[in-house]
Amino acid sequence: MRELAIGPGTKVTLHFSLSLPDGEMVDSNFEGSPATFTVGDGQMLKGFEKALYGLCEGAREEFVIPPEDGFGAHNPNNLQIISRSEFEPGLELSEGLMLSFADAQNAELPGVVVDFNDDEVTVDFNHPLAGRDIVFKVAVLEIEPAQVH
Template sequence: MSIIDISEVNPGSHVTLHYRLSLADGTELVNTFSERPATLMLGAGQLAPPLEDILLGLKVGHHSTFQLAQGVAFGQRNPDLIQRVSLATLRENGMVGDDFNPGDLVEFNAPDGGRFAGVLKEVNETSALFDFNHPLAGQAVAFEVKIIGIL
């Protein structure tokens, strides 16, 4: 039987923390420092895996900012994930009649029963162009964390 050290963040830990995620240019995406801290379970998909990996081994009270190069936090942009979807397919998914505009995030049913999303780029008479990359794919980000508690 192994003993897990709860004085530091481990896989499966419940971590209460403040965090700020911003683009390299300083554009803030998420900031819990001005509100209640977040409590996350590592491995549950609440943060991107590379961000979770940064937390591993940190102790209560740790406060620092990590710079992640382009594509590290949310993967590189993949041109194969920019795809046309026929309006017939959108109809089959019950999406005709919905008012979509370029820039909208649209969720789809996956064949395995899950869900996935794409950003609508354009619509024409027969199809719609979607970008299924994560919206932050290919971006450099700064990830500031302050660990408040670990369970």
């Protein structure tokens, strides 16, 4: 094992899981192939990356990542009320239904139906994990110097 620690300029291979404090699993690759990323390449949220700083190969850790370092705080401004007439007439709405919308730049924007009636639909455009603490478990398999291009 090398003594290289995770930080800027390192390429990291690890197993990880994301879960909620109540134990509900959000994502995990412990049963599959490990993930590899270069610190700072944008594949991983900065708050999750920073939690890894200083870890060495073989480390197994668990962190609680607060919303401000994870998926952000829940922003009430991201709740939008949309006229029911804007939706397909045959679309069966239900609370929790995730729909795809287009933003001003025509990029795909997911939204979750949180309330609806015959006239209006309230859609939450916050990330589904916004405002939540995330339990981040990692097993560091390999750390190597990043290749500079």
